Amino acid sequence: MSQVAKVSFAGYQGSISKALDLLEAGGRLPQAGLIIIKLKDHSFTGTTVAMKNMFGIAPGKFYAGGWNKSRLHSPSTHKSVVDVCLYKKPDLSVVDASVALNGSHLSGRHKNVGLILAGFDPVAVDAVASELLGHNPQRLEYLALANGRLGSMDHIHIVEG
16 A cells, blocks of 8 residues: 655755655555656656656645646756656656657647657656757756766667667
């Protein structure tokens, strides 16, 4: 049975919060082994891929505001993405980039990309995915904060198959 745990982020300089309420499964980290994501732009973070998708482990009842989990989006969605992934990052991320949503996560335009991405490094996955949407990953704040902490967007090795 899942419980809510107060997780402290004291000492992490990129953190915006002293603590977050996140799910635990029987006193352990949630099992987010495989996550499957649809490639989309996001109006706050530029893209919403593997790392932003981890907002799913934050119980909505603690972060609801104007919309589900709106309190994780303020004052900095970028820093909240990193905080949540410091608690639990995805082990394997699979991104459906066959048709992406470009421009906005709620009302974007379809973009035919024709790819499926997968990787064990969520920073690398998000960096490659953001480039597919036309973004420079070095300029996305959450990726800059996560680079070297949660994975790497430097020296990405892409295998086609």
